[in-house]
Amino acid sequence: MLERLSWKRLLSELGLACVPALIVGLLWGGLPWLLLVAVLAVLFWHFYNLMRLSHWLWIDRTMTPPSGRGSWEPQFYGLYQMQLRNRRRRRELGNLIKRFRSGAESLPDAVVLTTEEGTIFWCNGLAQQYLGLRWPEDNGQNILNLLRYPEFSRYIRQRDFNKPLTLVLNNQHHMEFRVMPYSEGQWLMVARDVTQMHQLEGARRNFFANVSHELRTPLTVLQGYLEMMNDSVMNERSRGKALQTMQEQTRRMNSLVKQLLTLSRIEAAPAIDLKETVNVPMMLHLLQREAETLSNGRHEIHFHTDPHLNVFGNDEQLRSAISNLVYNAINHTPDGTRIDISWLRDRQGAHFTVCDNGPGISAEHLPRLTERFYRVDKARSRTTGGSGLGLAIVKHALSHHNSRLDITSEPHKKTCFTFTLAPRLIVTAGMQENAVH
Missing domain, CATH: 3.30.450.20 (PAS domain)
Structure with a gap:
């Protein structure tokens, strides 16, 4: 076991060198010269090891210090241990810096x-x-x-x-x-x-401003007619007109509130489990009757449906998305427009399309159509009762089904609203038979 250098060890080494000289000098004479030679030999030994240490520190590139004998052995060993500690400390510091940088990168x-x-x-x-x-x-x-x-x-x-x-x-x-x-x-x-935070804050302000604006108009109409009824005696014709207008505005507010609740419910819904079988052909069969009733013969409506194409998804959300697309086509196209609704299977999956040959939509409006309360023709939308929320509902409902709404339009030629559900969401014939049994 090596120990640190002490005066006792140095004196013992000096004594070991001088004792033979002392004995020889006492027996044969020349004691002073022999003692001088012994001391010089000890000094030469120390100078020799000092030169080895200096050579290792300044010239030699090896990491291990030279081996020593006697009093120099613990010195070289101590340097070696100190070097190991420094290496270990450098590794620890290097690992600490790596962890810091890795954490900062994360x-x-x-x-x-x-x-x-x-x-x-x-x-x-x-x-x-x-x-x-x-x-x-x-x-x-x-x-x-x-x-x-x-x-x-x-x-x-x-x-x-x-x-x-x-x-x-x-x-x-x-x-x-x-x-x-x-x-x-x-x-x-x-x-x-914080870009998204600023965008969300702007969207929140716009949302409240739009809701306030949309509700202000029907409330103003209702307030005006109620004041007229309260301040003057109205004839039967004026009263009937006022009641009809108030009912229309009430229905418009009720529709707006329902759409807001639907949109809020879809947005707040967690990730849905796409295991529910949705009978889209049956949904479109019922929707065809409603569309024909809503159109009242003003449009040429054609449904092209694969009667066996069922999918996995959320029935309520898909119904909202599909019905909004069909109703928009009827409400926002002029009389005599041909509307084609198709639900067919292709290589990409289950393909739903609503196309019409109406006046179309200008290219600058297409990127913003799915924004809340965005309307191409605000005057016409108010006439038809449109709130600008329908396509926003479609967008969020489709996002829960890992799909998106694609809109293409050629003015005065053709406008199409399309979405595709992935092949993995299509219910195969074998799955349908198992569901029946």
Whole structure:
């Protein structure tokens, strides 16, 4: 077992070298010279090991120190143990840094490490994606030279980081910046993408504004007629007209509330279990009667249905999606329009299409048709009782069935609303027989 070097060991080594010289000198003479030679031999031994140590420290590239004898053995062994501890510590620090960087890469936020002067010395992948930084090319660059926004520069220079800074970048992302001390002389900057939050807030404001606007018109009509009935005596014809108008407005408000509740219920519904068998042909058979009644002979309606094409899904949501598409075609196309409704199977799956040869829809309106309360012709929609919620209901109902609504239109030629359910949702003949038994 090696022990640390002590004075006792050094003196014992010196004694071992001098005792033979002392004995020989006492027996044959020349004691001083023999003692001098012994001391010089000990010094030469120490100088020799010092040179070996210096050679290993400055010239030799090996990781293991040279082996030693005597008092130098614990020194070289101690250096070797210290080297092992340093290696282990470096590995631990390296693993710690790797874990930190791995954790920072896993964060849903952009992370940038800078000095107090703003010099970047690390950033994660999202910082490169959102903020346009490049790593390691931007190592050592000042962040104010890379993010050239006056609000951001003032925020950094004022060093008042109690409140976050929200900034709209050139890529139209809304970023929320927070800066906090990381270590001595260093800052940790976290940038979070709050674009969706701003969009949701805008959608919420628009939703309440649209609902208020939609309800204000029928309520104003009802209030006006009620005041007329209260302030003056109305003849039978005027009273009948007023009652008919109020009933129409009441039905319109009732329809709007029902659609809002339907949309809210579909949006709030959790992921549905697509194991319920939906008899779409029977649904379309009943819907055909309703469509013909609603049209009252004003349109040429044709249904093309595969009588054996049933699917897995949610009956209520698919009924809402299909009925809204059919009713929209009837309500928003002029008299004499041909409407073709098809429910057929193709290579992509179960294919539902509603096509008409009406006036069509301009290309600029197509991307926004599924937005809540969006209407191409607001005046006509109010005349027909449209609320602008039907296609929003269709969109969310189809999303629960892993499908989406495709809209194509050629003005004055053809307009088609289409969705496809995946082949895995089609009920095969064998499944139908098992369900019957």
